[in-house]
Amino acid sequence: MSTLPIAAVVFDMDGVLTDTETIWDEVRRGLAEQDGVAWPEGATQAMMGMSTPEWSAYLTTTVGVRGDPGERTLEAMAARYRKHLPILPGAVEAVQRLAARWPLALASSSARRLIDTSLETLGITDLFQVSVSTEEVARGKPAPDGFLRACELLGVEPARAVALEDSSNGLRSASAAGMRVIAVPHKAFPPADDALALADVVVGSLDEVTVDLVAGLGSSDVSRPPR
Template sequence: MLEAFIFDMDGVIIDSEPLHFEVDLDTMKYYGAEITQKELEKYVGMTNPEMWGLIKQDYSLSHSVEDILRYQLESKIKALRAAPMEPIQGIKNFIEEMKQLKIPVGIASSSPPEFIKEVLLKFGIAEEFRCVVSGEEVAKGKPAPDVYLKAAELLGAEPGRCLVLEDSAHGIAAAKAAGMKCIGYINANSGNQDLSRADLIVSRIQDIPCTRAYEHIYGLSLI
């Protein structure tokens, strides 16, 4: 039985990866280093502290990770508030479908709690989710399973009875490591992501099969 549906956020609920890439490129320049978007793509799905820890080491940045994170977060929230963005097409209808079926939904995102809150307030959907978990609130971020296991715990669901929507290789790896079924959403703005480990891959939210097909595809019934 399907007990819960868990959403990633960036690239799934909000098409925010272009914003992230732009701010991250600017952040690197601000701290006196250069990086390409293609090089940044391998970090998609990771938490910011983990990402910048690796970048600081690889690019020999002199400033602390804490300083970099502070500048990056302030820049991203400012950019988000100024951007005329809407939820990814089909997401609101899909969340409503889950509500009609009385299937609890949650968010398990690698973004910091402050950024998640800003996105949900911007779209007016904060009340739709029974739980919201940031990868920065658990021991290890994606591709470790911690954030998804925590979301399942808060939703009162068995991990093996949860279904996840993800757009990144790290995110899918995290969902699978948690023992969950996972839908891979192809978002061109998320870069060249390997979604091959997903149980199903779609290019539009509207292409996620109707609920009657869940048992056949995922082995999860609704009753």
């Protein structure tokens, strides 16, 4: 079996490090309620991973939110973050142990202001050599743009990088970029079966994401565990 050693790790943020997927949903549903429009079935999952312009347009055209839904959402999210930023168990520790072995990047669908606030709050800004916001690439997830840009900035081939993702669109994005993929499914918003099947490894929590696990993905022939 030929080997391709892992050279970098790229984290998603919302739903992997910070437990904010529920907050995004609450804020967006709140805007719809304020404007007196019904929340369409599947809207929550559809917007996961979209870039800011993409989900803002979706809120306008599909949901029917008025005004500038992008700015309204980001203002509300920033206010919620200032009150309390929920962190997923083992998030800081996972970043610390992987940063001791590999260069790290962040490829997030969040706006730059929310990324910077989150990393500063977690105290892990300096552990990431690179961070890429949805605002800084042409297309959001499931397109691979964010992950590809993160790898480019790190100077690492995508095939030698591992992505940690939770959502359907995030898993599709990392797979489309040609990366090794670790799925950390969010219990409230589990990914679709076809997206989960794209992962090389599925874990129950970040505590399972060890240096040995990541290093073990450094081959061209990784057997995926049964699910």
